[in-house]
Amino acid sequence: MMKLRLNTSVEIKGSLQDVPVPSVVRIPLQKKHKSVVKKKQIVGRGQVIAENPSKSAYNIGFVHSSIDGMVEEVLPDAIVIGPIPAPKEGEAAPVPARPEPCAEMDTLANEELSRKLLELGVDTSRFHATRTLIINGLNPEPGVVVSEQLVKDAQETLKAGLQVLERALKPGTVKLVVASGKQISLHGCTTVNSSDVYPATIDPVVVHAATGAERPDNVDIISIAELYLVGRVAETKLPLTETVVSVGEKVFLVPAGMPVQDLLDAAGVPHGTDQKITLGGPMRGVALYDLSTGVPKACTAVTMVPEGLFPPVQPNPCINCGECVLVCPARIQPGMLSRYAEFNMFDEAGSRHVGACLECGMCTFVCPANRPVMQYLLLAKAQLAAKDDMVSTCRLQD
Numbered sequence: 070m071m072k073l074r075l076n077t078s079v080e081i082k083g084s085l086q087d088v089p090v091p092s093v094v095r096i097p098l099q100k101k102h103k104s105v106v107k108k109k110q111i112v113g114r115g116q117v118i119a120e121n122p123s124k125s126a127y128n129i130g131f132v133h134s135s136i137d138g139m140v141e142e143v144l145p146d147a148i149v150i151g152p153i154p155a156p157k158e159g160e161a162a163p164v165p166a167r168p169e170p171c172a173e174m175d176t177l178a179n180e181e182l183s184r185k186l187l188e189l190g191v192d193t194s195r196f197h198a199t200r201t202l203i204i205n206g207l208n209p210e211p212g213v214v215v216s217e218q219l220v221k222d223a224q225e226t227l228k229a230g231l232q233v234l235e236r237a238l239k240p241g242t243v244k245l246v247v248a249s250g251k252q253i254s255l256h257g258c259t260t261v262n263s264s265d266v267y268p269a270t271i272d273p274v275v276v277h278a279a280t281g282a283e284r285p286d287n288v289d290i291i292s293i294a295e296l297y298l299v300g301r302v303a304e305t306k307l308p309l310t311e312t313v314v315s316v317g318e319k320v321f322l323v324p325a326g327m328p329v330q331d332l333l334d335a336a337g338v339p340h341g342t343d344q345k346i347t348l349g350g351p352m353r354g355v356a357l358y359d360l361s362t363g364v365p366k367a368c369t370a371v372t373m374v375p376e377g378l379f380p381p382v383q384p385n386p387c388i389n390c391g392e393c394v395l396v397c398p399a400r401i402q403p404g405m406l407s408r409y410a411e412f413n414m415f416d417e418a419g420s421r422h423v424g425a426c427l428e429c430g431m432c433t434f435v436c437p438a439n440r441p442v443m444q445y446l447l448l449a450k451a452q453l454a455a456k457d458d459m460v461s462t463c464r465l466q467d
């Protein structure tokens with residue numbers, strides 16, 4: 070049943086491609102975002118539609134419209150923007166307001182530059198003024214080829230992104246981690262070779278490969294795809310309204326919020342009821358139940374998973390075989406933790422380090438009982454986080 074190849078490197082043949090501008094976008098919001106537009110408002114491409122009220126320079130970025138259009142719906146988790154209706158007879162057509170390029174981009178530095186990047190839509194939540202910046206140049210998951218595509222096609226944009234990050238974060242060292250045997254470099258980076266076999270490609274494992282330390286202080290890590298998006302902002306000086314998405318063997322530059330159905334049509338990828346479609350890769354992606362879902366800025370793949378590649382997970386009993394322990398890169402005990410979560414024993418899961426789970430999905434992948442092992446762990450983590458939130462809210466109110 071385990072037919073998935075876990076090596077992530079591939080030979081890239083095609084080029085980074087554009088897609089037609091969609092007529093409707095459904096731009097995802099996170100909990101912290103506060104919408105600043107109303108239904109029926111005309112918006113221009115690049116106009117702010119939701120802000121992050123945080124004063125911190127290191128947080129999730131503002132959200133901008135990725136097309137010229139009219140706000141059709143403002144939902145808790147998304148803003149839907151559709152075509153501008155034709156003007157009534159005798160009325161002038163509304164002109165969507167697009168922002169001017171940000172002239173300050175070339176002069177700002179340090180925290181001020183990070184704050185500006187956040188306002189321009191870059192997620193800076195994982196950045197800090199840092200001693201070591203690591204660029205994860207490995208493809209994130211099997212079948213997700215964004216990193217190699219961008220290294221092949223977008224050297225100038227990656228360079229522009231790196232220059233901006235160097236001004237914002239002032240790292241002492243910048244390391245680029247690439248698959249062993251690959252001749253890849255980026256100007257100003259020390260190249261480090263690492264395994265490309267999943268889960269060696271996920272950030273915490275890459276940090277270990279690059280520094281020799283687990284969870285070291287003063288280290289930031291960014292993927293090639295994230296660096297490319299910073300580079301787009303640096304080159305255009307305009308808000309970030311797009312993302313790069315791998316679909317099958319092709320990689321596309323996609324307006325944020327483009328419906329998955331439109332992206333699959335533009336990619337010419339046939340898909341039917343014998344496939345599951347996930348936002349993200351086959352190991353960590355989230356299965357979609359609605360193809361009108363908009364592609365989020367943080368998404369690097371839309372994956373078609375053929376029916377039968379994986380057996381459906383079930384709440385079957387754990388047979389205590391230990392397979393999940395053998396593959397877990399966090400060296401925790403997924404089987405036992407999944408049983409704690411299954412029986413609502415979340416505190417016990419917390420005390421046995423469920424928080425150390427890297428969310429790689431390997432435990433679910435190998436479990437012979439087909440248990441949703443990682444999903445149980447995610448449940449425990451969410452429950453513990455909600456409890457922490459409740460405790461801090463109580464303290465504030467006291």
Ligand code: SF4
Binds near residue numbers: 400432433442443
């Ligand atoms: S998802 Fe499973 S295998 Fe991966 S780190 Fe978490 S517990 Fe370990």
Ligand code: SF4
Binds near residue numbers: 438
């Ligand atoms: S692999 Fe599955 S059955 Fe085996 S110990 Fe882990 S959770 Fe239990």
